[in-house]
Amino acid sequence: MSVIDNATAAKEYKGINGWLVLVALGQVVGPVRLIASLYEYYNQPDIGASFQAFPMLVGIEALMNTGYVALMLACTICFFQKRSIFPKLFIWEVVLGPALILLDALMVMAMLPSTNLDKLIDAETAKDVGRSVGVAVIWIPYMLVSKRVKATFVN
Template identity: 35%
Template sequence: MSYNENLKGLNGWLVLVGIALVIFPIRLGYLSGPLFYNMFTDGSFEYLTTPGTESYHPLWKPLLIFEASYNALLFISSLVLAYLFGTKHYLFPKGYSVFLFLPVVILPLDLYLASLIPMGEDPFDPATLKEMVRSVIAALIWIPYMFVSKRVKATFVEGKSQKNTIESGQETN
């Protein structure tokens, strides 16, 4: 067996990535699902977004729609990434890197927009800050790993055309 063949496969540190891809949609659904479902079904959304109500602010509607859409995008993306991971598709490392980078950009933007709404609560609560730190640490660890790791390069090759593989100077089996 060649050195490259020993590296090929969902082993090593990729096991942690696989576990994270299984846990992420479950965790997101558990934490965000009930929150957004209740918000859009119990009248909270209308109360916050209807002019004349006590808690109305013009930024509530775009902020809440943005947050719900972003969470839906994360959920769907995590399922697509889990599929790409399981099939060892060559697009997985790039897709996963984007998936990890988005929260690093979106969370501070979301917090800034939320801070513009006078609501009595500090949007920079410990849970939110913890989530931001978690996102930054994950991005700092896994994005470079996706682009530098020999195991990643040897594993995620499915779906890549023979022409692209030859042009990039890699051998094919």
């Protein structure tokens, strides 16, 4: 392939097109969904009682959630600025999503030994973890091998 062919190929693959449109949609919708979900969670009537009974657990959950929202927002900004760090941040984002859910469940089990995992991970949570793992299985390889990703995230 000549230098001209390489330049043409780079122009052809550069930009938020193709499959990256789906990533863009996820980067916009994901943080909004998470923030709405966290707002609902932290505005439950019994959250005060949970905090009084388990302040360390609720505090750690809040820190994890805040950190994850910050990561998602940073990742989204890097995506639209076409930063070269975006693919790495995105991989962290999709790996940490299900990992934090499972870590939270393990922390609850450690603090409340009588709690079973099946009580902590309801059908909705299991569906969210499964969806997150599916996203990771599909999009991590894409971020690592895609010509479009390599040509787009160069700033």
